[in-house]
Amino acid sequence: MKKYSLILLASMLVSPLALAEVVVIGHPGGPDSITSNQVRDIYLNRSQQLPDGQKVRPFELPEGAPARSEFHEKVTGRNDAQLKSFWSQQVFTGRGQPPQEQGNTGAMKASVASTPGSIGYLDASEVDDSVKVILTP
């Protein structure tokens, strides 16, 4: 019994490190929560608005960023090559432009904090109160 609780304790200590988790963040003035499907629809150009009706401004991290791969694996189910191919179809048929890329996680946080209607994603460990977490996918 003692052994189990020790394992439990150990896993609780380890988990924040081992399971660095990506979270969806929003501008402080935006909605408090959003569903995974709504986020997917925004990042795949199927919807241009937040649940509260505001026009949405999604931001993306560059290819190769760990949080980007994790976000797309969990939310859109597409890898970088598939996303590129998808967006080339959207762009060259005039249906839309891909989310604006932010150079790094710091720029992502600053842009979401200062752009009304924006959403983005970050590793949970990098979030502070300048933005709000609206979904943990």
Added chain:
Amino acid sequence: MKKLFRLAPLAAAIAVAPVMAQTNDETVSRMQQQLDSMQQQLNSVKDERVRFNGFFSTGFARASNDAGFDGVTDESSVADQSLLALQGTFDVTDKSQAVLQLVGRGAEDWDPVVEWAYLSHRPTNDLQLRAGKMRLPFFMYSDSLEVGYAQTWARPPAAVYDPVAIQSYVGADATHTFNFNGSSLTTQVFTGFTEEEGNISEVKLRNTAGLTLSWTDYVWTVRGIAATAEISINATRLAAIAEANDLQLVDGQAILADEERGNFFGLGLGYDNGTWQVISEVTRAEVDGKFADTDSAYVSVARRFGTLTPYAVVGWIESQDNEERAGAFLAQGPTGIMPAVPESVLNTRRDEYSVGVRWDITPGVAIKADVTHVRGFEGSAGGLNPAFILANDDDTTNVYTLKLDSAF
């Protein structure tokens, strides 16, 4: 007295202090607001009101003979498979934009051609209105016909995509998207006109009107289209072939349709779960008069293995009104008017089998290799080069393609 004077400002300062503090708060909050609005203005400047994108393709294709499947012969060059496109997207307002796409094709000496030039406006989140030069939305991949990078194949299945010689029109469309929980229904109506000169014919469409309906749950897609137009077709290649054989077609003989009613119907089905991609389209094109009414279909299956996506496609096309072409095109012969070319030269039948692979080298660049085998002409010209097919015993053609597609 002196002391009093000295004290007075102090007293006044103390008395005023709370008021000052309040003003300071107001000032800070006012400055905060100003800062916020400046930041917003900065962000909106950052919004990139103008964006440029482009795509590029090059490659090499060679056929086993001169049947001319997709224009490929046994001496095709790199230029024929090459194109470069640049697109500018200009945000006019939050809800309106202007899009201009220029395409230069190696086969046309890289002369830039305007493929898209339109203004679009989104009055609501669900509705988009466009006016200008756009693609005719006949097929599932009409819009991205030349964006090789956006397709799995080396070329769209020719049985379905080639019989309609025209790609663009000038007009207007309205697209409405209705989002259900987890799926969406898109309705598009379009109208306009077009006039294009291809290698095979000059085609005019007047009073075009059409409707497309597309439902998708993002794994399955079902699409339907119905369109109608008044069509004029001048078979310039037919006249040229006759001329090459020292025959001058009688005036008007090469006019296959003169403002005749033409209809187009298509049904498409797609399945893409990220690993398997299955696509099928069935189309019917009918034009009153001598011009061949054709039915076409293809089924394509592809599977992604990481960066490699092998695919296989089976396609078919067959003209449905051969009995209407029992006569002959008349030419001016040495002894008077004589039948020169049987009308049945317009009969079409062929089967296509393609296997290929797409290799995503890096996001933005893909290489494709494709082998296509074409057969089953059954005495027709197969919709290919009749001068070759009918004069030779070859009843098949193989086309080998290596292609690089990129988007940036």
